[in-house]
Amino acid sequence: MLRNTMKKLPLTSALLALAFTSSTAFANGGHFLVDDATITDPGTCQLETWTSRVSGESVWILQPACSTQGGWEFAVPLVYSWSDSEVTEVGLEAKTIVSEDVYGGALAFTVGLVMDTVDDEFAGGFVNIPYSRELNAYWTLHLNAGTEYDRIGKYWNALWGVATTYALTQHIDVIMEVAGVGSDDPIFGFGARYQFDRFDLDLGIARDTQVNDTIYTIGLNVAF
Template sequence: MYKKHLPQRPDGFAKYRLQQHQKSKSKSSLHALPLSKQRALRRNLIFIGTTLGVVLVLSLISKAYAAGGSYVVDDGAINAPGECNIDAWHTANRHHGSTHNETLSAACTSAGVPWLQWGAAVARATAEGDGETQVSPQLKAQLWSREDLGIEVAASATAHFALNRQHTFDGADLSIPFTWQPLEALRLNVNAGWTHAYDGGEQHHRLTWGTGFEYDVAQSLTLIAERYGQEGGDQAWQAGPRVHVGKNIDVDLVVGRSLIGDRHQWLTTGATLRF
């Protein structure tokens, strides 16, 4: 799993000011209101218009898939035989603009071996001007799937190689993702695993865990949240909406926070393409 101690874009609305004289009666009435009420009214109109626009867009697009992307907690599913996906995301630290990372990941399942998904990720992490690039090949096998029970179990293995370190091999992760779907709109994910990593030249072995849920609010909108950590190491949570644009594209907006140390906060934006 990638460390995401990473910056957040500032939010807020810019102040609105009147630029010209009102000529119609409706404009005159608006202009006659106190300045504070004018601003409140305009903010409400903008909010209503934006909400209606989002609802309209969501009603015109259909659902793709959930799980994966920039989220750490994996699910028990793999791609259908003959299908692939490409994920790309950018994570930025809220309080340290020079700390961020970018990741490009791809995975496929061949028709000849329908139970095995293979892929790789390339991640570039930058902190205080220093950057590091990591390549991570991955295999994920589906061990058990019962559609009638809503249960999927898989096993995944990932190796990490740093391109600009003295020790190229940077570590490995093993994980057992488990997914249970008690309701059509709700999926619960649980991960249990083990990680091996080099930290400052020292080797560390830790147990890893994670829990999360995916809830389909609408046909084209899923809410996702997760909590994950390592034994004696990182602890964090992430959450956010996922919009399904058509059948093959997902767009994520994720907020996360570390639960140890300085409790760094980050914002991630990402997209997934399936083909």
């Protein structure tokens, strides 16, 4: 949905669409391009929200998520356009941990659907497989591989991503990532997360080399 979303909302670019492929998720997660292989604790919920600005326009994403006792996390991301003053897309995602011991790391599975609320029609869906592995006390590696379906164009695209998380301090993580859709030029992202007791504050910047645009983002994740 990355560039497909851009065709409908030029201001959204990478962070929006890959937000749908990167559920909450969140050692990374939230607005970050590359998902991690974790879910919220069974029986708990979290609210992730962030706003992104590119080319002088802004969007706001609200994404509540809850996990069941059976090991599934369900999220409902909503995309709001500040310029159009309306909700433009709503999604439904389901995520589960496939294994916590695959070559020393964890493997997850995510599937999602997206509805275009402007045209009131089904926009497409995706499948993503995140893998996360702690390399040492400071570094964690995240890999993503998946596919998306564009209902309007009636075609499939491959999704991929690589990210590293560095624990700078006990409360601050630095995240570096690169992700792409099909054969398009990749998106490079850099950000930081400050972890408080029950909420996280995110700051991020990403460069979409396909369209030569820079996206600035600030986000908040709250557990409850």
